[in-house]
Amino acid sequence: MSKSKIKYGSFVLILTFILGAFGIMLQPPQAVFAADASGATASFSDILKYQQPDGGWRKDYAVTSGNWAKSTIDNKATYTEIRRLAGEYQRTSNSSYSAAAIKGINFLLNMQYANGGWPQIYQSTGYHTHITFNDNAMINVMILLDDIANKRGDFAFIDSTLAGRCKTAVSKGIDNILQTQVVVNGALTVWGQQHDSVTLKPAGARSYEVPSLCANESVGIVKFLKTRPATSQINASINAAEQWFRTVKIIGIRIVKTSDDVIVVEDSSVTTPIWARFYEIGTNKPIFVGRDGIVKYKLSDIEQERRVGYAWYGNWPSALGIT
Structure with a gap:
């Protein structure tokens, strides 16, 4: 390696530490995270054009074959189109927009499983x-x-009949959330990124998304539960999840994002907690997985492409006041 490259790497690392002290992180330029679905920015004419016969929307309007050509809720698809259509109907009173929104709402109701959960893609296969x-x-x-x-x-x-069906769907969804909360050694913990639609147990998706306890998405679940009328079961669910967040928080590390990598640096001066995205069920050890699907316990043990291409650490539970 040339001296210039070494000097540049050292400069980037030093600069990253300095910026990190002020809460600023360098983002690796080649990091690729999931983009919003087409419906987030599509014109209203395209939203109407690309609504599928079942009432939903695909994630990428340009895809015409395979699982991703089916209606989905991934990456903000479908529920975003419905919100945008409702807003445009209120602005214009154009019944084409309200009709498409209602068709989309009915799709979401039809998409829901009898057990209250929603799949990633409607009438699909595999982890979807x-x-x-x-x-x-x-x-x-x-x-x-x-x-x-x-x-x-x-x-x-929205008419009262459809509003009532939506209320029932939300209630069923809450029941599903309570049923899927993972129990370890008799104690409630949190949730996985996805759960088997039959057994309700945490399930894997892409090769680097193995069955696990997930700090990120579990925060969103808890935040929603907090908007519900309090019951003993909901309170127990929230309290258990928040206790789990406190138990697995990580102190004393700094996540350094350089020009081409993400590095975990031990730093005893860091007292602000951080969380791993995935934890091993039963041990609560942070886990990291590359495209080979093999669980590792250090971020440095997986390939660089996955280190920079996925959000392995975050402060998600801080949104709940967890410190």
Whole structure:
């Protein structure tokens, strides 16, 4: 390696530490994280054009074959189109928008499993059939349906029958959330990124997303549970999850993002907690997995492409006041 490269690498590392002290992190330029679905920015004419016969939308409007050509709730698909259509109907009174929104709402109701969960992709195969908390997909659907059930915001035009069906769907979703909360040694913990639609146990998805306890998506679930009328079961669920967050928090490390890598640095001066995205069920050890699907216990043990291409650490539970 040339001296210039060594000097540049050292400069980047020093600069990253300095910026980190002020809460600023360098983002690896080649890090690729999931982009929002087409519906987040599509024109209203395209939203109407690409609504599928079942009432949903695909994630990428340009995809025409395979699982991703089917209606989905992944990466903000479908529930985003519904929200945008409702808002545009309120602005324009164009019934094409309200009709498409209602068709989309009915799709979400039809997509829900009898046990209350939602899959990632409708009538699909493989891991796409799992109950999907990943990227807050199911929770965002429930937030939408709760708004519709209560005719909040842009949904005042929804009739009472459809609003009532949405209320029932949210109630079933809550039951599913309570049923899927993972129990370890008799104690409630949190949730996985996705759960088997039959057994309700944590399930794997992509090769680097193995069955585990997930700090990220579990925060979204707890935040939604806190908006529900309190019951002994809901309170127990929230309290157990928050205790788990406190138990598995990590103190004394700094996540350094250089120009081409993500590095975990031990630093005893760091007292602000951080959490791993995935924890091993039963041991609560942070786990990291590359494209080979093999569980590792250090971020440095997986390939560079996965280190920079996935959010392995975060401060998600701090949104709940966990310190």
